[in-house]
Amino acid sequence: MRQWLIIGLVLLLNGCGISIQGNQYEQQTPKFDLMEFFNGEMKGWGIVQDRSGNVIQQFTVDLLGEMSDDSTLVLSETFRYQLGQSVQRRQWVITKQLDNSFRGNADDIIGNANGKVFGSAATWQYEMNLPVAGSTYHVTFDDWMWQFDDGAVINRSYIKKFGLVFAEVTLFFQKNNDCTNAKGAGESC
Secondary structure, eight states, X not given: OHHHHHHHHHHHHXXXXXXXXXXXXXXXXXXXXXXXXXXXXXXXXXXXEXXXXXXXXXXXXXXXXXXXXTTEEEEEEEEEESSSOOEEEEEEEEEEOXXXXXXXXXXXXXXXXXXXXXXXXXXXXXXXXXXXTTEEEEEEEEXXXXXXXXXXXXXXXXXEETTEEEEEEXXXXXXXXXXXXXXXXXXXX
16 A cells, blocks of 8 residues: 555655756757847746646846857846836856857856757756745746747746746846837838
8 A cells, every 4th residue: 555655655756847858949940049049138027836836926037148258148037027026136157068058147046057059949847945925935937948930939938846846937038129129010131
């Protein structure tokens, strides 16, 4: 009886995780050039959902990415939350590695963020101390981004504690460049 209980618990816990396989996106286009996409100004809109799917937070984010050399991007983020903490800032330093993977650091990230591009998709994994309602939780982020075109990326973040997803973030990024602004105003580029 005890064996079946353990097997059932393992199956239940495995069902609570997310396991996206990047290789399935290798042949999809457009090819995601992470350094190119995040170089410049952009805006983002996002929601945070709890385990039941309820939206518990909405936010916007302004980003400014600047290449400091051929393989290093400095990405400044300013988050504006609808509930609670009004403004939060983070500055990433993202470095492209020789094997086309990426490594990132920010003040509130524990250790390194590690990422890789798979065709039209990119993934990041990192740990951070996440402030929530006056408490701080040591969590793991499993981020997946998919590029739609030169100006749009959608991001899904799975926030995990003890290997279980307890919240998800959906975030849409749009580049803010002259061509995008001109198209938005009804002009042609």
